[in-house]
Amino acid sequence: MAQPVRIALIGCGRIAQVAHLPAIEKADGVTLVAVADPSGQVASDVARRYGVPAAHTSQAEVFADPGVEAVIVAAPDRFHFPIAAEALRAGKHVLVEKPLAADSGEAEALADLVDQTGRLLQVGAMKRHDPGLEYAHRFVTGKLGTARTFNAWYRIGDLRPGIEATLFPPVFADEAARGAEATFKADRRRYLLATHGAHVFDTVRYLLGDVASVIAKHRQDGRDQYWQALLTMASGAIGTVGITVDVPGVPSEGIEVFGATGSIRVDTPFPFYRLASTVQAYAGGETVTPVLPDGDAYERQIEAFARAIRGEGPVTPDVRDGLSAVRLIEATAAAVGSGAEVKL
Missing domain, CATH: 3.30.360.10 (Dihydrodipicolinate Reductase; domain 2)
Incomplete structure (x- = not known):
């Protein structure tokens, strides 16, 4: 891939640290440019371990960054809808951990947002x-x-x-x-x-x-x-x-x-x-x-996500x-x- 996708990680908890971060470190076609977590200490610890240039306590700061093309949402499932919806509205592509949302009403709303924004959303059923x-x-x-x-x-x-x-x-x-x-x-x-x-x-x-x-x-x-x-x-x-x-x-x-x-x-x-x-x-x-x-x-799903963003494969x-x-x-x-x- 000529230009790696500039990606941010939202939620630095257990699944992020044992699955997504090691996968991102190995994956082709992506560059991790920011992490965000409500705990400033966890965000800074994770950023230091993986050499990430920016650590935030608010996802809004990530979504406001024009250099971030896509986000991985690794927060608990009850937060998937509000975070993913905010990311789509901000023009970011989204890879969201499974399940997609806490209930089908939220999941339907995300499907509508994908149609409205034209952004890609991939579910982390890896x-x-x-x-x-x-x-x-x-x-x-x-x-x-x-x-x-x-x-x-x-x-x-x-x-x-x-x-x-x-x-x-x-x-x-x-x-x-x-x-x-x-x-x-x-x-x-x-x-x-x-x-x-x-x-x-x-x-x-x-x-x-x-x-x-x-x-x-x-x-x-x-x-x-x-x-x-x-x-x-x-x-x-x-x-x-x-x-x-x-x-x-x-x-x-x-x-x-x-x-x-x-x-x-x-x-x-x-x-x-x-x-x-x-x-x-x-x-x-x-x-x-x-x-x-x-x-x-986990590595392969991130690489597939990057290819989809670059128009080189399906979501x-x-x-x-x-x-x-x-x-x-x-x-x-x-x-x-x-x-x-x-x-x-």
Whole structure:
């Protein structure tokens, strides 16, 4: 890319420090020119670690800077709408962490703003940039035949905290902000369905298209939460989605899809291993297991964002993909609450 995109990071919390900042440091086509966080200490610590020239406590200062072309919004999801909306109105392109917004009304408003401003908005469902899922998307489109059924899962294992402690860099934190966030996340059922559902529902839509209806059940054991959903796709395919927090053992994520002429299984590693998903694809009497390097989906999504800004590729997932994921999260919660099928 001839001219790197000048980008700013809004929100310097945990996900920014363990995912976005290391990815930006490696990514081609971007230059990080500013960070912003309500905690001046965290903003300055992060800026010093990554050699960023400007640290702010207000995103308004970032949006007023004509040298900033685009922003990454890594603040908690309840702030996604106001920050992303302000950025779009200021003429900035936006990469916003998933879920797109706290509810579908906010997500719809962001979709309208994208249309009005002509700016780009990409949702941080970074699994779409995993080489294994990209391979699966091509396979489903070209060799699977008509999709008939599928099974998708997203499981958080009780070994995850130890894995994170091994893989994550030290994190700068404001203890007051951390306490406030812990209070918000005390609505564990809402938080977990939104944060994990955003990933698995986007994967299902990426491979299989729009969802027509949802039937869902929920179970809770102490702090642990489980959702099982039956989805009917607009194509007529049916399948299940399981979201489980926690289970004994390691995290596990994946999807199996069965079609008229083939089938495929994708197993997605914990993202901070920075490995591509493993794939087994069957068609024409043979099973193919591709070798897929370059597995840092966070780095790849930022590079894709930069290419889209320069007109060298599509925005994926875009604002309407993000809206659809939020609607699916809400539909699942409504189906659990009513015990009835919810149509989208």
